Amino acid sequence: MTEATRFDVLIVGAGPAGLAAASAAAASGASVGIVDENGIPGGQIHRASGGKANPEVRVQLLELGKKGVKIVCGTTVIDAPSAGVIVGLGQLGVTRFEYQKLILAVGARELFLPFPGWTLPNVMGVGGLQALVKAGLDVRGKKIVVAGSGPLLIAVGAYLKQHGATVMAIAEQASMSRLAKFTLTLAKYPSKLKQGATLMCGIGRLIQHEAWVEHADGIDKLESVKLNKLPGRIQCDYLACAFGFVPNLELPSLLECQISNGLVKVDEWQTTSLEGVFCAGEPTGIGGIELSAVEGKIAGFAATGQIDRARALFGERQRWRVFAQELDKAFSHRKELKSLASPETVVCRCEDVKACDLSKWESARAAKLHTRCGMGPCQGRICGPATRFLYGWEHGAVRPPLVPTSLSGLESDDPTSCNQIN
């Protein structure tokens, strides 16, 4: 293990919340560091494309560089062994970070709900397929069905079309009436309205409401998709399907931050239940870029004693919180989604555990111990939210390592450890 890297303020995550927090914190003159698991900063929504940072992110990075903020990329946090210490795993091994204040800007991941055929190759997430295209996947001439729920469906539909794909259909589970109401509230958020209108051009007609995938079919890979709303199968090369987002709660849980209703509880200063530990962005409530950015700024200011600057942003935060609540209402999950999976549908992908093997257990723990559901390398990140949705299971305490880590990464360089056989 290398020497400890010390910061006054350590930020985990270089997405919108993390970068905003860094900028705000650095204004105080404090030493600020960001650790992020991707090779290039930006998080998910501002993911790098073709090996280059998103243009908005590039601007932010220049500014942060001038302020002396250090960004450690390609490093995943695997443990928080004691107060003031975070352990990260990178290409070259394990790094120990020491901090006075910690800001968790760890974002969210997509919610996957099982349905027959969802495990076929070429069935991906919505953000998932976009991320792969940004990383070089060529979709020119490919037929793609986009399905699930949330504004991301339209954003990614438009993106795929821009990149030469033929989008066959966009299946949104929310109802037209709910979305119409939501569009009305967008009037209060002109930037979002404009964004939405631009995206809708050219693909608005492809959207089906109260629509979902009944089954995806193919031998060895995806060949076609059957939607509830349309007769017959749609031949396609890719299915991008996901139902919104779930916060990444693993690090906050490991730290034992209070979590209620599946969100990290924070006060008006974005402080968690742990003193000196802040949380900003999606883990406090899924709300998109603007909310993440303003929460990040508040956390960055609050962590460095810039109280007035933090308070000045409360109004803006509230505005975006209202937006987030409207978003949540508009795209809430309909009950039909609980019955998409058939008994034979795999729910835990890592261990190939089917729905019929799971429904009989009374708790996540019982299911885990009997079927290995949740015991695979994804550590329950995919099946956990799905089983919470399907069976109401709550999941237990989180233990290190937060991601699969080579055993050498778990060794310490403690000279008193027994390094000889006696």
Add this chain to the structure above:
Amino acid sequence: MGAGNCDYDAIVVGGGIVGCACAYYLSHSFKRVLVVEPGPVGGGSTAAGMGHIVVMDDSPAQFALTHMSQQLWSGLFPQMSPGCEVRPTGTVWVASDAEEFSHVEDKQRFYAEHGVEAEVLDAKSLHQAEPNLHASMVGGLRVPGDSVIYPMTAAGWLLDEAKKNGAELRQGKCVARLDGRSVELGDGTVLEADFVVNAAGGHAPELTPGLPIEPRKGHLVITDRYPGFVHHQLIELGYLKSAHEMSHESVAFNAQPRATGQVLLGSSRQFVGWDSKIDRRLVSKMIDRAALYIPAIRDLHCIRIWIGFRATTPDSLPLIGAMPEDPTLLIAAGHEGLGISTSLATGRLIADIATGAQSSIDPTPYAPVRKAHG
């Protein structure tokens, strides 16, 4: 057998593998057997166990119990469900120097004299058997009759078999109090039986005060799938020392190939009460030790780390038998790191007491109230 006006012939408190084994054997002779378990069946120490069925030679009493149990397991293996993942991997005890190797030869003699197949491996054959072992390993002892099972499913299977004979399970029920004739549940229900078996593992002393059982924390690490990385359950000879010395903490190398191809790595021992937090320092020590035996283990990915508590007695032998002052109160607890292995022999011995049958091994060494040694 059994008075007609009791609710049950026998109530087994604790649905871990020991309790399930007791229920299994009791159900062969008694129609009305009840198992009471607050959590998932096999969800306590059983779930944290490695599932190694091993014959131990560290004392005549330990040998008798593990040997009897192994033979009982072998008899059941053909019937057990696929989920029990029965695998005849065998054990290889690894000697790291000449002194340890001399113990290997003693071990082989003991096993041979007692009818247990065991083969001394020199350095060459050891490395042929386990190519990933460090080149400096001097030799080992291969015991082909040892096996590996998946403890939770095995416990469930035993209970399901007992249910076929009429046994019942009350799950999600805590027990507030028990004696040799009755069990009081947390909700106030009192159930009466001819025999009560305290198979509550590390929690046994809460129900029968004075039992000399302490929780002894152990860590386990499981890796991603690397089929063929190790073939046998591998144990360093120092393992027995770690298990017996009731020191505050110790680690000993112990690695197992699971049916999935994952490598299960242990072992650590600590007396820290019921503190369930992962002790990173001790895990690191455990891995450091393993790397001395298998350097390449450092490159394997760890998916999970968890802990379990071994119910431990001062002399490392379990408590199996009747309480002197309450002869229908039977204790079946305190199996340290051999609970999975010796569960069947325990169940058999308990059933023998309940039926008045002669046991095939001398049960005195396991008496819950030990006679003072001279």
Add this chain to the structure above:
Amino acid sequence: MANPITIRIDGKAMLVNAGTSAAAAILNSGVSGVRRSVSGEPRGPVCGMGVCYECRATIDGVLHQRSCMVTCTDGMEISTDD
């Protein structure tokens, strides 16, 4: 191709743009099933962000690498399960 580098997928050489992830390169080569599940089903990348572990491949001899989190380098050797 702006900045081509050479990699090999299951022994076959191919040119990819520098900055392409190993997962994208595998998919572009026509291989959809990057790995086999524990019961032998073909599986490919899903989340694109390193959380699902379905895109694992052996990269430069190291097993169980999340190919969506690895950027191709010149001379990289990628092996899928098939």
